[in-house]
Amino acid sequence: MSLKGAAAIIGIGELKPSKEPPPEATALGMMADAAAEAIADAGLEKNDIDGLLCGMAFADPGMLYPASVAEVMGISPRMLNQVDIGGATPTGMVWRAAASIQAGMCNAVLCVTGDLNKTGDQRPSVISVQREFEAPYGNIGANCGYAMIANRHIYEYGTTPAQMAKVAVDQRRNALKNPLATFNDRPLTIDDVLNSRMIVDPLHLYEIVSPCSGGAAVVVASPDIARRAKHPPVWLLGAGEYSNHATITYAPSLTDSPVRIAAGAAFKMAGVAHKDIDLVCPYDCYTITVIVTLEDAGFCKKGQGGPFVAEHDLSYAGDFPCNTHGGQLSFGQPGLAGGMSHATEAARQLMGRGGERQVSNARLAYVNGNGGIMSEQASLILERRG
């Protein structure tokens, strides 16, 4: 039993992230707007949707979330659930949708995320053990954990600040061709990144995602529906998921992440080799995240992620197209919809709808979602056939 070819992404919807949302915007409204776009893009009607996977908006949390999202949109699903694996939620949704379809529970699943960025004090983590053993020392928010990963990576492998900065620079080149990106008005240089304000050593401002408001959705459908879709279906070829910690302090390693097992499972299911992959969309909350992910997903040797990103052109026109939408670093991070941007971009590219940033002959993509502090990983391999 495998999910290989069990379902396909047939529609995508994505709002342009905004630093300042319109005053009338709501988190549920962002989800509905993205959903409407994705359903229309799939060539379906709302009533064709019989499965719903959603993420919870930080701006509007609550219980009974999936039914509430469904009710707001007027959807009556045969399968509904909330996925709660942080930034890995959207990629985690895609394989869960395929599994539900394969199991015969439903045929067309709306996977939807959206949020409003409310500025203000970031609250300490909500689970009691994190309030007790992390918050008193100031281990609050995500920046600190990734900074400690970066410092350990530097210590173990000699990774340099300029190598990390290169990720932000190349992804910005991609964003310049993406009208939806938040930061697409000027290119970045490595010096720009290294001269930006130090936030948490060794991470500078331009190496850290910028929270936004927005929404994104995909429709995952059965092979029968996919074959009638408006755009070329983007088939799920492989998926893998893994987690081995919540707080990075208690992870087996700071530099050997759960991506290794998630990506390994996805490649094994897909039965494809790394050299066959045409573009990668690794979750990028920080520059170091991309370096560790590329290593653990097997695109280079452990510890060689720094030299790898320095030596390859990560742009849409380069020899290793990576986050061709700009990544979250340039696209912006509208809550969980930030993690959806990697899936929507891979689908867009494989459908041949990349516009000015289209990767030529893109047929196979590796996508990774990452939650928490490298805590939850969900990897996908997507394919365009025919």
Add this chain to the structure above:
Amino acid sequence: MSEYAKPLPKPTPTSRPFWEAARRHELSIQRCARCQAYIYYPRERCPNCFSNQLNWERVSGRGKVYSYTVVRRAASRSFADQPYVLAIVELDERVRMTTNIVADPKDVKVGMPVAVYFDDVTPEHTLVKFKPLAG
């Protein structure tokens, strides 16, 4: 007179011995009676072998900085007053703790030896921090 405004630990029945030891300026962590693993943070069952036969053991408080960061812009206003060193210390007993290194940030390095330092932040609360080991 400034009140301590940062988050404080609220001990649970499981963790109370840890914080009570800290009040006495002793570092005490759990150890599994079955598999002998040291355990941090305190648990109801051993995360290694799942035994519920856990004992408290006083440990040396010596270790090394596994990694660290200097937080120059804190995510919480209560930490915004000045940069601080957030660290993961690996104890000689091979368990890791989230903590602070009480030192000039520019003197902190990955791999440096450290010793436990008990910071009595309020009359009721002692946090377990570390200082560079002299010499």
